[in-house]
Structure formats: structure tokens, C-alpha cells
Amino acid sequence: MxxxxxxxxxxxxxxxxxxxxxxxxxxxxxxxxxxxxxxxxxxxxxxxxxxxxxxxxxxxxxxxxxxxxxxxxxxxxxxxxxxxxxxxxxxxxxxxxxxxxxxxxxxxxxxxxxxxxxxxxxxxxxxxxxxxxxxxxxxxxxxxxxxSQVLVYRPSLLDDAGVEPPTGFDALADAARELTDGDRKGLFLGNNAGTDVLGAPWLWSVGLQYVTEEHRAGFDDPAAAGVLTRLHDLFESDALLLGAPTDWSDPSALLQGLTAMQWTGLWALPQIEAEFGDDYGVLPWPRFGDSGADSVPVxxxxxxxxxxxxxxxxxxxxxxxxxxxxxxxxxxxxxxxxxxxxxxxxxxxxxxxxxxxxxxxVVRYVEELGRPSSPPEWTPAMDSAYKDALSNIVRGGADAETELRAAAETVQGELDTLFG
Incomplete structure (x- = not known):
């Protein structure tokens, strides 16, 4: 196929x-x-x-x-x-x-x-x-x-490390550290540490969204700052694969044994199955705390x-x-x-x-947990401001609340133009 x-x-x-x-x-x-x-x-x-x-x-x-x-x-x-x-x-x-x-x-x-x-x-x-x-x-x-996008993992590698498939953010971060072994990292979210692809699931994981029903920026919130700060900690832990030969949408990092878990797309499953048979599973992006939800972007x-x-x-x-x-x-x-x-x-x-x-x-996740990856009101200018903030926080260690507040101002300006 x-x-x-x-x-x-x-x-x-x-x-x-x-x-x-x-x-x-x-x-x-x-x-x-x-x-x-x-x-x-x-x-x-x-x-x-x-x-x-x-x-x-x-x-x-x-x-x-x-x-x-x-x-x-x-x-x-x-x-x-x-x-x-x-x-x-x-x-x-x-x-x-x-x-x-x-x-x-x-x-x-x-x-x-x-x-x-x-x-x-x-x-x-x-x-x-x-x-x-x-x-x-x-x-x-x-x-x-x-x-849709999902987290793909190798059950055999998790079993060898005594790790259960992670069902929450803390469990995912712990699993990434436990599965890091020599040249193999525990988790691959893309060469930009997920900042260009996981911005929406990170918000959903704490019960937030890009834009509220009242046409307000939905992420200038301490909960968003909290999860992004934790993601920076994960970035600093050496458990994330960075600089892979191909990016997150290609399963090569997983296929080549460079990572035990990878965020990738439904489209990659036939290639993964051809390589590993039934030694792979899929999970949604996990919730962070009690107020958020597991999710898959659609x-x-x-x-x-x-x-x-x-x-x-x-x-x-x-x-x-x-x-x-x-x-x-x-x-x-x-x-x-x-x-x-x-x-x-x-x-x-x-x-x-x-x-x-x-x-x-994956079909079940889409039906039960799927959310649109790009809602109609989300513009390129909003996306650029938000992703710049994510990169500054997760990869650069910048203050999360300050970065999110600045991005929210740009987003709100766009929303006011559309709906004002």
C-alpha cells in the first residue's frame, strides 16, 4: 500500500x-x-x-x-x-x-x-x-x-523497560526517560520538539483551545503556561529525539530504532506495520491534570x-x-x-x-476524541505568533506567561478584525 x-x-x-x-x-x-x-x-x-x-x-x-x-x-x-x-x-x-x-x-x-x-x-x-x-x-x-495524528509506540520496547503505555502527560514524560537508552531516545515529537505540530493538543490537554466561542484568544492562561513549562523540562531531559534525518510525518525515526515512541500520522501505519508486524500500538495525546482531555487532531x-x-x-x-x-x-x-x-x-x-x-x-479516537487541527477562524498570522511563542518556551526556556500573553495580543487583533 x-x-x-x-x-x-x-x-x-x-x-x-x-x-x-x-x-x-x-x-x-x-x-x-x-x-x-x-x-x-x-x-x-x-x-x-x-x-x-x-x-x-x-x-x-x-x-x-x-x-x-x-x-x-x-x-x-x-x-x-x-x-x-x-x-x-x-x-x-x-x-x-x-x-x-x-x-x-x-x-x-x-x-x-x-x-x-x-x-x-x-x-x-x-x-x-x-x-x-x-x-x-x-x-x-x-x-x-x-x-489524524497519533502517538505510535513499540510494545516490546516498553515491556523490556517495564513501562506501561502512557495514559497521562506525567506517564509519557516518565516513559520517555525510561526508554532512552544509548543512541535510542524515548520520544520523537519532530525536529522542532513538537512546537510546529502539537500546539493544539497541548492546549486541549489542559482544557483550553485556540479561540473561545466568544472570539477571544483561548490560551493566555496559567494552565497553558504550566504544561508548556513542563514540556521545556522534558526538552531539557535529553529524552527527546532531535535532529532526526526525517521529520515527524515520516516514520523513519521509529523504523530505524532512533526512538521508542513517535508522534506521527495515520498515513504512516502501513509502513510501520510492514516493518514491525503487530509490535506497535497507537495512543492519543494524553491529558495533563484533571481539567483537560486526551485528543487527536483531525x-x-x-x-x-x-x-x-x-x-x-x-x-x-x-x-x-x-x-x-x-x-x-x-x-x-x-x-x-x-x-x-x-x-x-x-x-x-x-x-x-x-x-x-x-x-x-485511530478510527475510534477520531470519533471519540477528534478535534479540528485548524478551525476556520485560525489565520496564518495567529498561527505564526502562537508557534513562535511555543518555540521560545519549549526550546528556548522563555517565560511561558510572557510569551503566551504577547501571542494572544496578536491573535486577538486578528479576531477583532474578523469579528469586530
């Missing part, structure tokens, strides 16, 4: 539309293959470049089977985000495209509400996948594939319709046909080339690859 190789749904991948320069807009408008919306019954459908062999051919095959129109599928290598946002801002957008729902795009009138498409089957979609595409009560993207690209398109209604029918009605295509897209969870619960439940072992555990 092909292993997922495209980047995870990192918030760093999303560029703020209002920050695009005039040069970027001009390049998108004047470059070849600008992707202007289809006319006379032809629809344009944009995908970013997936790293899994066979996906490009599959989506072209799906589109060719739609009888309502000719669909021009455009496969976008390189920086898909810049091209898409430039097209939306520059007036040459595709009819249908994949992305994550963002509040600023909704506010700008670029995204068409799709509540009518999903109404009859909304209960079939996982809450976490829909949360990524729901803003102020309306759904703007039909989830295509669900990816990312889900969705199919979207350009709200200003001349063939908007036809585009919606195409999206309904492909991502609501064609369940066989949806299973094929998720499991035929890589390893993802179909967003529809009935499809996931019937997928043999997800029916047992650690894969089934």
Missing part, C-alpha cells in the same frame, strides 16, 4: 488571502493555465498535488464519469495555496476546488454554503471533519478525506464551490454527485492509494483496512 507523502494539514500551509501581494495576483492572472471558471457546461476542478501514486489518475477518472458536464481537472504541483488564493482574489477562480474552510474567505464571499448538499447525510460525517468546514452554522466544504480537506461562479449550481450538483452520492469513489480515494479515513462513518465502518488493530483504534 502506498504511504501518504503529502504534507499534513499544517496551519503553516494556509496563506492569508489579504496578505497576498499585487505581484502574486498578477502572476496568477497572467500565468499560463490560470484556471478561469468553466463556461458552456465545462467545469474546472482544482486539486493540490498528492504524493500518492495513482491519485491523479483516479480523480480524472471520477470526473470523466460525471454525465452532467465536462470537468477539467487541474492538478497543481508546488504551492497550491498561493495559486488558489491568488485566483480567488484575482477573479479567476475554479468552479470547484479543495481546501479548508477559512473565515476570511467566507467573509469575502468566495465560498458557497453547501448545507443543502449535505443535509440528508450530515449525520454520517464525523463531527471533527465537519467542524473544520463549519463557520457560523453553515458548511462550506464537503470533507473528502480525514487524516484534518480534512473539503470540496468547495466558488460562490461567484457563473455555473455555481452545476458545480454544486457535481460536488453532490462526487462527494455525497459516489461512495465507491470516496472509499477508493481514501484507501485505494494511501491510508486515510473516509469521512462518512458508514464507509469507514465497512472498510476492511480500518476494521482491526491500531488502524481501528
Amino acid at each position: 502506498s504511504v501518504h507523502r503529502r504534507p499534513p494539514f499544517s496551519r503553516r500551509r494556509f496563506l492569508q488571502a489579504s496578505g497576498l501581494t499585487g505581484a502574486a495576483l498578477l502572476a496568477a492572472a497572467c500565468g499560463s493555465n490560470t484556471g478561469r471558471g468553466g463556461t458552456d457546461g465545462t467545469l474546472t476542478h482544482w486539486y493540490h498535488q498528492y504524493g500518492e501514486d495513482g491519485v491523479q489518475e483516479a480523480v480524472r477518472r471520477y470526473a470523466a464519469a460525471f454525465e452532467g458536464a465536462e470537468v477539467d481537472v487541474q492538478w497543481t504541483p508546488g504551492n497550491y495555496d498561493t495559486k488558489l488564493l491568488s485566483a480567488l482574489q484575482g477573479g479567476s477562480p475554479p468552479d470547484v476546488f479543495e481546501y479548508q474552510t477559512k473565515a476570511d474567505l467566507v467573509r469575502a464571499g468566495h465560498l458557497e454554503p453547501l448545507d443543502d448538499l449535505i443535509a440528508d447525510v450530515r449525520q454520517d460525517f464525523s463531527d471533527a471533519s465537519l467542524a473544520s468546514h463549519t463557520f457560523e452554522g453553515s458548511v462550506y466544504g464537503i470533507p473528502q478525506a480525514v487524516d 484534518g480534512a480537506f473539503g470540496a468547495m464551490v466558488y460562490a461567484g461562479g457563473a455555473q455555481k449550481d452545476l458545480a454544486k450538483e457535481y460536488v453532490r454527485w462526487l462527494w455525497i452520492e459516489q461512495t465507491a469513489y470516496q472509499e477508493d480515494f481514501n484507501l485505494g492509494y494511501g491510508f486515510h479515513i473516509p469521512p462518512r462513518a458508514d464507509i469507514a465502518a465497512g472498510a476492511e483496512q480500518l476494521s482491526s488493530g491500531p488502524a481501528a483504534d
Whole structure:
């Protein structure tokens, strides 16, 4: 089975539309293959470049089977985000495209509400996948594939060290220290010590979140400062693997014996199983204290319709046909080339690859503990300020309360612009 190789749904991948320069807009408008919306019954459908062999051919095959129109599928290598946002801002957008729902795009009138498409089957979609595409009560993207991140561990190594699978932060930190032995570290959270990927689970672990329901920064709190200070202590303990040949999204550090436990993604499980058989297990990120919760972050690209398109209604029918009605295509897209969870619960439940072992555990975690990794109101500017604070605290030892307060000011400024 092909292993997922495209980047995870990192918030760093999303560029703020209002920050695009005039040069970027001009390049998108004047470059070849600008992707202007289809006319006379032809629809344009944009995908970013997936790293899994066979996906490009599959989506072209799906589109060719739609009888309502000719669909021009455009496969976008390189920086898909810049091209898409430039097209939306520059007036040459595709009819249908994949992305994550963002509040600023909704506010700008670029995204068409799709509540009518999903109404009859909304209960079939996982809450976490829909949360990524729901803003102020309306759904703007039909989830295509669900990816999640989990903690992967080697039971045999834990048994040899007399360590139980950790179910809380203190147990995880203790296990990381106990499992560190010579050239093998106990835990790998990425070469940046998790500061670029675990920012949300660290907040959830103490009962906090990026943004509150009242549109306030949700992390300027002593509880957040407390867990981040403890993470700095773990960073200083020499139990974390740093400087690995590949980063957290690739399981090579675990496969090569450089670590006993690694934070990575669902997409890596086939490769891990091929190497270790049944000698691996998965866990959510553990809670810290009594007020928080175990969690797994969930990312889900969705199919979207350009709200200003001349063939908007036809585009919606195409999206309904492909991502609501064609369940066989949806299973094929998720499991035929890589390893993802179909967003529809009935499809996931019937997928043999997800029916047992650690894969089934991940499906259960997503259903019970999943939270959106990038909520619609979270902008790149917010993400940058917050992650800078995390790095300064966890890796640099800076005062946690001071750093979080400064990041919260930036986040609040963004929120005031969106909701003020």
C-alpha cells in the first residue's frame, strides 16, 4: 500500500488571502493555465498535488464519469495555496476546488454554503471533519478525506523497560526517560520538539483551545503556561529525539530504532506495520491534570464551490454527485492509494483496512476524541505568533506567561478584525 507523502494539514500551509501581494495576483492572472471558471457546461476542478501514486489518475477518472458536464481537472504541483488564493482574489477562480474552510474567505464571499448538499447525510460525517468546514452554522466544504495524528509506540520496547503505555502527560514524560537508552531516545515529537505540530493538543490537554466561542484568544492562561513549562523540562531531559534525518510525518525515526515512541500520522501505519508486524500500538495525546482531555487532531480537506461562479449550481450538483452520492469513489480515494479515513462513518465502518488493530483504534479516537487541527477562524498570522511563542518556551526556556500573553495580543487583533 502506498504511504501518504503529502504534507499534513499544517496551519503553516494556509496563506492569508489579504496578505497576498499585487505581484502574486498578477502572476496568477497572467500565468499560463490560470484556471478561469468553466463556461458552456465545462467545469474546472482544482486539486493540490498528492504524493500518492495513482491519485491523479483516479480523480480524472471520477470526473470523466460525471454525465452532467465536462470537468477539467487541474492538478497543481508546488504551492497550491498561493495559486488558489491568488485566483480567488484575482477573479479567476475554479468552479470547484479543495481546501479548508477559512473565515476570511467566507467573509469575502468566495465560498458557497453547501448545507443543502449535505443535509440528508450530515449525520454520517464525523463531527471533527465537519467542524473544520463549519463557520457560523453553515458548511462550506464537503470533507473528502480525514487524516489524524497519533502517538505510535513499540510494545516490546516498553515491556523490556517495564513501562506501561502512557495514559497521562506525567506517564509519557516518565516513559520517555525510561526508554532512552544509548543512541535510542524515548520520544520523537519532530525536529522542532513538537512546537510546529502539537500546539493544539497541548492546549486541549489542559482544557483550553485556540479561540473561545466568544472570539477571544483561548490560551493566555496559567494552565497553558504550566504544561508548556513542563514540556521545556522534558526538552531539557535529553529524552527527546532531535535532529532526526526525517521529520515527524515520516516514520523513519521509529523504523530505524532512533526512538521508542513517535508522534506521527495515520498515513504512516502501513509502513510501520510492514516493518514491525503487530509490535506497535497507537495512543492519543494524553491529558495533563484533571481539567483537560486526551485528543487527536483531525484534518480534512473539503470540496468547495466558488460562490461567484457563473455555473455555481452545476458545480454544486457535481460536488453532490462526487462527494455525497459516489461512495465507491470516496472509499477508493481514501484507501485505494494511501491510508486515510473516509469521512462518512458508514464507509469507514465497512472498510476492511480500518476494521482491526491500531488502524481501528485511530478510527475510534477520531470519533471519540477528534478535534479540528485548524478551525476556520485560525489565520496564518495567529498561527505564526502562537508557534513562535511555543518555540521560545519549549526550546528556548522563555517565560511561558510572557510569551503566551504577547501571542494572544496578536491573535486577538486578528479576531477583532474578523469579528469586530
